[in-house]
Amino acid sequence: MTIENIIDFDCEQTLDCGQAFRWVKQGDGSFRGIAGGKAVVLRKDGDKLMIDGSGDTDKDKDKEFWRHYLDLDLDYGNIRTTLSQMHPILNEAAQFAPGIRILNQDPWEALCSFIISQNNNIPRIKGIVERLCREFGEEISEECFSFPTAETLGRLTPEDLQPIRAGFRARYIIDGARKVADGTIDLEKIRTMDINTARSELMKITGVGVKVADCTLLYGLHRLDCFPLDVWMKRAMSTLFPEVSPEYFGEYAGIAQQYIFHYSRMHPELFDK
């Protein structure tokens, strides 16, 4: 399948910028990954995006899924212009990776992934997530596994997660899975709650603090005004934007956050000393 007239989107900038952990760059520059129970390879050529390998027979519905997942119907060019006018360094960061978009990931997958992310590094997060899917997900196609549901994981104990080597995070994963599975936490209701209520709802899960809650809101529930502050972002804000607070960036602060996060990680020398 092909989607035409793609602008302001780059596979690597969007899929390998720390918001999702299941996309793997292939030798030919394409990206292989799984979302919504569909295993595909994404490849951009000029302004065309090729999506191969989806088994869905309903092409229109399938294409709609990927348009939505990749957030292709939001005008990022316009948003980037607005953000760039707010601050010269944000302009620099946005120019550096103008193809970043905020994915519409499955909320449970985002929540679980960012629980795993705490006090951890990205390569290892990817390894744990991969083993989690391989052990407890469904094999959709050859060697491609879906993300396990909250219901599936909620029936397990932390000891059952031993093979994925998540360490102390195992009991957090199970607590989150149980609360989502039994309705204690309703992610779709949280989607439309005001930001502070939504955050404290998510923080009812053991192992979810402000940062993991904000990542879940931004990357899983598409709350674009959320501005997660991790160690990188705190350093970036104090060094690059000492006079600015996150609210300054407004309703699309989360997109600004992602430009700044990616820019900072690609320029660690800015923070030497």
Add this chain to the structure above:
DNA sequence: ACCCAGGAAATTC
């Protein structure tokens, strides 16, 4: 051996 990693809970002061 030592330090850090897209933090948060548990403990101590």
Add this chain to the structure above:
DNA sequence: GAATTTCATGGG
């Protein structure tokens, strides 16, 4: 209550 320590695992 605020500051510090611990948590499990792997890589540099």
